[in-house]
Amino acid sequence: MNLSDSQTAGVPPVNRLGATEYVRQNLEHAISAGVVKVGQRLPSEAALAARFGVSRSVVREALRVLEVRGTTATRVGVGTFVIATEPVSQVDFAGFGATDLVEARPHIEIPAAGLAAVRRSEHDLEHLQGLIESMQRTDDPDEWVRQDTELHLAIAEASGNRVFTTVLRSIKAALALQSGQLNDGSNRRLPSEHEHRSIVAAIAQGSITEAEDAMRFHLDQVKDVVLTERSNTHEGENR
Amino acid sequence: MNLSDSQTAGVPPVNRLGATEYVRQNLEHAISAGVVKVGQRLPSEAALAARFGVSRSVVREALRVLEVRGTTATRVGVGTFVIATEPVSQVDFAGFGATDLVEARPHIEIPAAGLAAVRRSEHDLEHLQGLIESMQRTDDPDEWVRQDTELHLAIAEASGNRVFTTVLRSIKAALALQSGQLNDGSNRRLPSEHEHRSIVAAIAQGSITEAEDAMRFHLDQVKDVVLTERSNTHEGENR
Structure with a gap:
């Protein structure tokens, strides 16, 4: 969405969101099924983009959703790690x-x-x-x-x-x-x-x-x- | 300062700060002397870097100091404008x-x-x-x-x-x-x-x-x- 253009602001970017959702669901399934275990690193953004046939920005958004849900943690310059199979309750x-x-x-x-x-x-x-x-x-x-x-x-x-x-x-x-x-x-x-x-x-x-x-x-x-x-x-x- | 190297953390980067201070003082002088007036735009980062013979990152830091002091405002993609000759009291x-x-x-x-x-x-x-x-x-x-x-x-x-x-x-x-x-x-x-x-x-x-x-x-x-x-x-x- 180009926010400098008031004509297009607010129009849902349907295709891109669909792709993000697709990548997120696949990754969450892989994590809950134990394909990638707690403590392990996910493949790089580039590798995930190639595997799912999407852009790196779509992968990045999907990884942010996983982090917000509490199942992964991204350390800048190092990678994204699985920290939980399901969202956890907080201390x-x-x-x-x-x-x-x-x-x-x-x-x-x-x-x-x-x-x-x-x-x-x-x-x-x-x-x-x-x-x-x-x-x-x-x-x-x-x-x-x-x-x-x-x-x-x-x-x-x-x-x-x-x-x-x-x-x-x-x-x-x-x-x-x-x-x-x-x-x-x-x-x-x-x-x-x-x-x-x-x-x-x-x-x-x-x-x-x-x-x-x-x-x-x-x-x-x-x-x-x-x-x-x-x-x-x-x-x-x-x- | 490379924070990933614990041996150098905390050592003051003297040269770079000296350059920032030099650029900031020159710009503040130009603003208080009315060379650049309230409402006017400062030259681009590249132009300022060339004029002062410093890197663009030094110019960027100096401009951030001016903004924090309340004399300029930077609008992303547009430029840095003078908004006051001196820091102002707040509503x-x-x-x-x-x-x-x-x-x-x-x-x-x-x-x-x-x-x-x-x-x-x-x-x-x-x-x-x-x-x-x-x-x-x-x-x-x-x-x-x-x-x-x-x-x-x-x-x-x-x-x-x-x-x-x-x-x-x-x-x-x-x-x-x-x-x-x-x-x-x-x-x-x-x-x-x-x-x-x-x-x-x-x-x-x-x-x-x-x-x-x-x-x-x-x-x-x-x-x-x-x-x-x-x-x-x-x-x-x-x-």
Whole structure:
């Protein structure tokens, strides 16, 4: 649909959707039948496009539908992995599910980090750098989690955008619960501190792109751990 | 900074930032000195890169800094326009500024529309379609604004992501104030209804990409009106 042409806006692109639906159903069938198992990678976009006789954009849309339904996860530059044979129920984090957080955080925290690089005050910067140092020093896991959450909130505050700040405040309790669970279950403390330092360094330098890249990398790592834990749970259920 | 290499993460890319800073300062000077006036378009990225002897990515970063500071606005495919000689104070919308809304809404409402296309229930769809019809029928401007806001909230709810729903609920009053102001000041009712129909049609069809494109187009139109009003205000101040 060409949205610049008001005459055609709203006309359903029937053929393309039909093709997407066809590819999606085939892939879902292959996954539920165990042809591709949990933990395995799907063929490349190019290979799937050739197999189904459709364009790569049709394959890409079908893969996005699978991801939204919770059966696959796409890692940029690596591929699309099966993480569940059926959509899964969510762990509850203070009213938000793990998928809610993994799905929504990049859309909010990546642009917020970019804006923070240009808008942070000296006071914001001191606060961020103080949290980085204090997290490195503490022996108390609960205190670490509290400061992890505070750091993410402080970055949103430094963005100067009150919508982003409001979102992070609303999900603060959920972030803390997820941070605690990730640090219990996996060895995330040191990598996490390293990633936080990169984010704050980019914000200190005033580089929008570096700050966004550093936050994207951090949230991708968080996502990987969340998805790995979920696929392990599923493999356990299948045994 | 190559974030996949943990040895180099956090090392400041000094040269590139120096170049960005150089380009930004030159452009800000040109704008404050009136070499490029409010309402005028800056030269293309390629022309600026050639003039300053830097790469286009350096120019792009410098232009993003100008936009974040509120002196320029970039319209995709059209160019970067000067909208103010200095950063401006914001109109207040229920605790959020016009910039807060214009800046944050696309990051939240575009992915929410995409998810809604895949996750909406039949009940969600009936609610959305009912609002579209009811907005077309009403003669009461306040009722139209209330339903405009309700439609955006209902799309977030249909996304099934509770973070997006929470954000839209938090900014509901601000959205209503902005919607009212846009409809008072400019002839946005009919185009807005057309854009809403495209969004809901894409959600009904289940197409993630079409729903995102339709929401992006709608929010771009809103942004254009907000920026035009702001640059008019500025031209008035400069007279």
